[in-house]
Amino acid sequence: xxxRKLVMExxxxxVAFHSSEASRSSGAHDVAIAANEDIIxxxxxxxxxxxxxxxxxxxxxxxxxxxxxxxxxxxxGVLYLSIETIALNDAHKSTKLIENPFGPxxxxxxxxxVHNLNDGRIAVIGKADQWTNARNQKMxxxxxxxxGSGDGSxxxxxxxxxxxxxxxxxxxxxxxGIYDNFFELxxxxxxxIRVAAEAGHYGLHFIGRDLFRYQVIADLVTVVRLVxxxxxxxxxxxxxxxxxxxxxxxxxxxxxxxxxLWNVVILRKVASAANPRLLQLAIxxxxxxxxxxxxxxxxxxxxxVQYLADESQSxxxxxxxxxxxxxxxxxxxxxxxxxxxxxxxxxxxxTLVRFALFHLGEQGIxxxxxxxxxxxxxxxxxxxxxxxSLIYTRLNTASQPEEYTHNRPFLEWALLVHSQPAMxxxxxxxxxxxxxxxxxxPVDFPKGKNLVATADRxxxxxxxxxxAALIMQAQKRYQTSIDILLLWALATCMMEWQKQQxxxxxxxxxxxxxxxSHIDLSDAxxxxxxxxxxxxxxxSDIGLEAGVALVRTQLEAVPNEGLGHGMLRFIHNHKYVxxxxxxxxxxDISFNYLGDNDAPYNQSEIFTVAQEDTxxxxxxxxxxxxxxxxxxxxxxxxxxxxxxxxxxxxxxxTIEALTIAFxxxxxxxx
Numbered sequence: 001x002x003x004r005k006l007v008m009e010x011x012x013x014x015v016a017f018h019s020s021e022a023s024r025s026s027g028a029h030d031v032a033i034a035a036n037e038d039i040i041x042x043x044x045x046x047x048x049x050x051x052x053x054x055x056x057x058x059x060x061x062x063x064x065x066x067x068x069x070x071x072x073x074x075x076x077g078v079l080y081l082s083i084e085t086i087a088l089n090d091a092h093k094s095t096k097l098i099e100n101p102f103g104p105x106x107x108x109x110x111x112x113x114v115h116n117l118n119d120g121r122i123a124v125i126g127k128a129d130q131w132t133n134a135r136n137q138k139m140x141x142x143x144x145x146x147x148g149s150g151d152g153s154x155x156x157x158x159x160x161x162x163x164x165x166x167x168x169x170x171x172x173x174x175x176x177g178i179y180d181n182f183f184e185l186x187x188x189x190x191x192x193i194r195v196a197a198e199a200g201h202y203g204l205h206f207i208g209r210d211l212f213r214y215q216v217i218a219d220l221v222t223v224v225r226l227v228x229x230x231x232x233x234x235x236x237x238x239x240x241x242x243x244x245x246x247x248x249x250x251x252x253x254x255x256x257x258x259x260x261l262w263n264v265v266i267l268r269k270v271a272s273a274a275n276p277r278l279l280q281l282a283i284x285x286x287x288x289x290x291x292x293x294x295x296x297x298x299x300x301x302x303x304x305v306q307y308l309a310d311e312s313q314s315x316x317x318x319x320x321x322x323x324x325x326x327x328x329x330x331x332x333x334x335x336x337x338x339x340x341x342x343x344x345x346x347x348x349x350x351t352l353v354r355f356a357l358f359h360l361g362e363q364g365i366x367x368x369x370x371x372x373x374x375x376x377x378x379x380x381x382x383x384x385x386x387x388x389s390l391i392y393t394r395l396n397t398a399s400q401p402e403e404y405t406h407n408r409p410f411l412e413w414a415l416l417v418h419s420q421p422a423m424x425x426x427x428x429x430x431x432x433x434x435x436x437x438x439x440x441x442p443v444d445f446p447k448g449k450n451l452v453a454t455a456d457r458x459x460x461x462x463x464x465x466x467x468a469a470l471i472m473q474a475q476k477r478y479q480t481s482i483d484i485l486l487l488w489a490l491a492t493c494m495m496e497w498q499k500q501q502x503x504x505x506x507x508x509x510x511x512x513x514x515x516x517s518h519i520d521l522s523d524a525x526x527x528x529x530x531x532x533x534x535x536x537x538x539x540s541d542i543g544l545e546a547g548v549a550l551v552r553t554q555l556e557a558v559p560n561e562g563l564g565h566g567m568l569r570f571i572h573n574h575k576y577v578x579x580x581x582x583x584x585x586x587x588d589i590s591f592n593y594l595g596d597n598d599a600p601y602n603q604s605e606i607f608t609v610a611q612e613d614t615x616x617x618x619x620x621x622x623x624x625x626x627x628x629x630x631x632x633x634x635x636x637x638x639x640x641x642x643x644x645x646x647x648x649x650x651x652x653x654t655i656e657a658l659t660i661a662f663x664x665x666x667x668x669x670x
Contacts, residue, residue: 064077079112153180160217173186179216190512195208250566262373262622287353355369426560444651450648462666471634484548502538506533506590508590509532514561532566535554595633
């Protein structure tokens with residue numbers, strides 16, 4: 001409470017101090033500045049006053065970030081003024097002028113870093129070049145465990161102190177400086193979500209994706225907004241059932257042949273010293289920690305809802321001794337038993353998770369988790385493995401098991417998404433999600449079927465050297481994240497194939513954050529992953545940097561990480577059939593970046609990856625939702641990906657040609 005009080009006092013004093021010098025604003029992205037002394041105060045030096053007579057009739061300008069993009073209300077940026085309305089000294093015509101990216105004419109940089117306040121004012125923070133130079137001080141602030149050595153890396157304000165504390169706790173390191181890079185310190189996308197959630201406890205609001213753009217605290221503070229801490233839109237009172245999320249509803253809407261067969265399957269080798277009895281105890285505690293594993297589904301008044309099974313039904317654990325078989329027979333048995341476990345789920349009977357231990361003699365021990373996709377996505381699977389390993393280690397070294405409270409973030413999230421404030425926000429996003437483009441990508445066999453039974457893939461993999469260079473270029477040359485470069489390469493090859501200057505991509509994301517939520521979902525298990533259409537338009541005559549920047553800008557323009565599209569499509573349009581909102585259709589190709597599989601998050605002393613086949617996790621008669629899908633990731637220090645397609649509608653050589661073009665696009669970025 002004391003730390004939050006300091007943050008609020010500092011913020012209020014800052015706004016109060018600067019507002020006496022601030023000009024009036026006419027909108028979120030542009031400012032109209034009246035002729036008064038304020039405009040003179042915004043310039044660098046007395047000699048910088050435009051024109052010898054110091055007269056300004058009316059001046060338009062923009063508050064832009066370092067990518068020359070307009071900043072949202074509450075964020076900070078550099079103030080640029082229109083050259084059309086002011087006369088400049090000759091000294092500034094070569095050093096402070098840029099081409100107006102929003103229309104004809106030229107813009108003049110005032111070299112002032114300002115906050116675009118929500119109430120129409122501009123709060124002056126300081127000189128922009130000092131802010132830019134602060135980014136370069138990071139190279140001088142690489143400390144070896146020192147604390148506040150006076151070199152400029154220590155926090156200077158209460159807001160920075162709060163962020164430093166959060167980073168230290170989340171990253172589990174002793175020292176963090178305000179110029180230290182979050183990702184170089186060991187951060188990743190999930191930890192970024194946790195940082196944003198923890199910041200909410202201090203009344204500081206930003207989203208995890210902001211950390212990809214502002215990777216040091218000195219930059220991050222420029223986009224932080226002050227909010228009430230831990231805003232709760234709904235309560236978790238005792239309930240019999242919970243509504244399903246948009247991504248869950250989209251699955252039920254597909255009317256698949258066997259909806260109970262759609263699983264996440266995890267197979268791991270188990271360390272030889274592992275104790276099977278302790279592993280079973282660890283599973284019981286895992287289910288107590290993640291109540292999502294007890295979820296069941298049933299149809300109620302035409303809608304699918306989810307509810308929790310009794311703890312007595314929590315999970316099923318099996319042990320199979322296959323040590324007396326030779327390895328070839330063991331493989332057949334693993335496949336047979338795996339298929340049985342995959343097909344064993346019933347939505348309203350028992351739980352939707354199975355655990356199995358296989359003793360293979362000289363081949364060691366295998367551990368299998370089969371869990372229905374409606375309660376577990378790819379990130380949740382990583383969380384389950386990590387937590388299971390941690391719980392087992394704790395049981396193996398301590399006599400008393402840890403007690404877990406009934407924490408239900410996934411179900412709390414479901415209630416929040418269905419709340420009135422959340423739906424009002426989604427409806428406000430309606431103009432963005434309006435239909436814009438429609439395109440059906442080419443196929444080789446128009447009358448063919450896109451069935452799971454005929455699904456296939458082409459694997460792509462860059463060398464370690466190429467991967468390292470591309471990852472470095474993403475941050476240094478293009479000032480963005482690796483997923484943006486992958487998305488640009490995909491969009492470019494698809495547009496060349498379609499002979500269009502646009503492509504509609506269905507984005508599949510982790511779905512664990514949005515701007516109006518303070519629920520910490522970084523460690524939650526559930527089916528959060530969501531999908532939404534992204535229309536990418538890239539003119540064929542622009543360069544690499546401009547093309548990548550355009551993809552980044554169009555992706556960043558998506559409101560609330562795309563959640564609103566699913567809410568409108570699967571909640572609003574289901575409920576108000578006669579008031580359906582027309583929406584942009586999803587694309588025929590999906591894109592999913594799964595992150596770094598080499599991260600410590602995925603490593604365990606107990607479990608290592610196993611390669612044996614444990615059966616089909618999908619019904620072979622089911623129809624695929626997309627014609628093509630690119631799942632990309634980093635493994636073994638290499639950028640890799642799988643292009644999924646279907647032999648029922650494509651020739652393999654067609655997809656191989658696409659993958660070659662995709663890899664060539666990536667190499668063009670080097």
